[in-house]
Amino acid sequence: MDSLSEEFFTSRAPTVEEQTKEEIKNKVEKSTDQLGKQEKDTPDLVPVNLLLEVKKLLTAINTLPKGVVPHIKKFLQENFSFQIMQREVAANSQNGEEIVPVLTLRFLITQLEAALRNIQATNYTAHQINVGYYLTLLFLYGVALTERGKKEDYTEAENKFLVMKMVIQENEICENFMSLVYFGRGLLRCAQKRYNGGLLEFHKSLQEIGDTNDHWFDIDPTEDEDLPTTFKDLLNDFIKTTESNIMKQTICSYLDCERSCEADILKNTNYKGFFQLMCSKSCCVYFHKICWKKFKNLKYPGENDQAFSGKKCLKEGCTGDMVRMLQCDVPGIVKILFEVVRKDEYITIENLGAR
Ligand SMILES: [Zn+2]
Ligand SMILES: [Zn+2]
Incomplete structure (x- = not known):
């Protein structure tokens, strides 16, 4: 027993204060069972x-x-x-x-x-x-x-x-x-x-x-x-x-991704950088770069990124198709891998031009 428990013992058990310190010390050192017993007897626990x-x-x-x-x-x-x-x-x-x-x-x-x-x-x-x-x-x-x-x-x-x-x-x-x-x-x-x-x-x-x-x-x-x-x-x-x-929390859509938090995308880890896929119904699906690679190998082996243009949205239940894909390696700088101008947008642009 170290001195700290001894200190605790003496200060918590006023009934034994009259005993000499030596006696207490002996008692404590004698057996830990006895210490336990004494603690049990202390009323204010x-x-x-x-x-x-x-x-x-x-x-x-x-x-x-x-x-x-x-x-x-x-x-x-x-x-x-x-x-x-x-x-x-x-x-x-x-x-x-x-x-x-x-x-x-x-x-x-x-x-x-x-x-x-x-x-x-x-x-x-x-x-x-x-x-x-x-x-x-x-x-x-x-x-x-x-x-x-x-x-x-x-x-x-x-x-x-x-x-x-x-x-x-x-x-x-x-x-x-x-x-x-x-x-x-x-x-x-x-x-x-x-x-x-x-x-x-x-x-x-x-x-x-x-x-x-x-x-x-x-x-x-x-x-x-x-x-x-x-x-x-x-x-x-x-x-x-x-x-x-x-x-x-901007999170990676790869089911086995181990680090789905946004902060990781910016830190210098294996999870740095991401891809964003947008569909015609405006879903945004994110993948870490490393996770996108794994996901692609698993589900679309051999496909290049451009081949995803027009494919069905990756979000379950969404009927949209993919219209844009971005790659981001450094925060704030994005590279467009493909982009399909949507019909409604196209019309809007045309209308604007006609004015
Ligand atoms: Zn991921
Ligand atoms: Zn969608």
């Missing part, structure tokens, strides 16, 4: 509502289906040691006075890792373990990693959602969780600003909710009446938000 704390950290799970909540509670009850949390806070705190046990993302991730390791160590078969619990842990872990948002976190989160999918499909159990797999992947893609991909995942998640009367997908009512009451409503909200993000 307010127990935290861990579920609330977790929701604060992972806002995305504020409104999870009822079916998942018991598993989350099980995790919080069995894997969280209040004492461990407090010791950690104490060790990090500069003075012993303002210690409020706050759940940190780092701590949550560590606890989830430990809980997952425990399950994986049991060499289970899916029917021997509590699969719902296991899937919940995987889901929470994926969401927590997404929230932390390091590059390797994203890879690991993707991995965990894939494991969930495999467990469900191979064993044909807990199928309701499939909706959460896609939901998690949607959150992940949106965190990466891959809004098109995110939208697709949210739609898949919605499709997985077959029976809308299944109470598993209900959401506990909260005081906030604006919050959705079913997971389906929640997904529809996410879909709306993602669609508006797609509209607002």
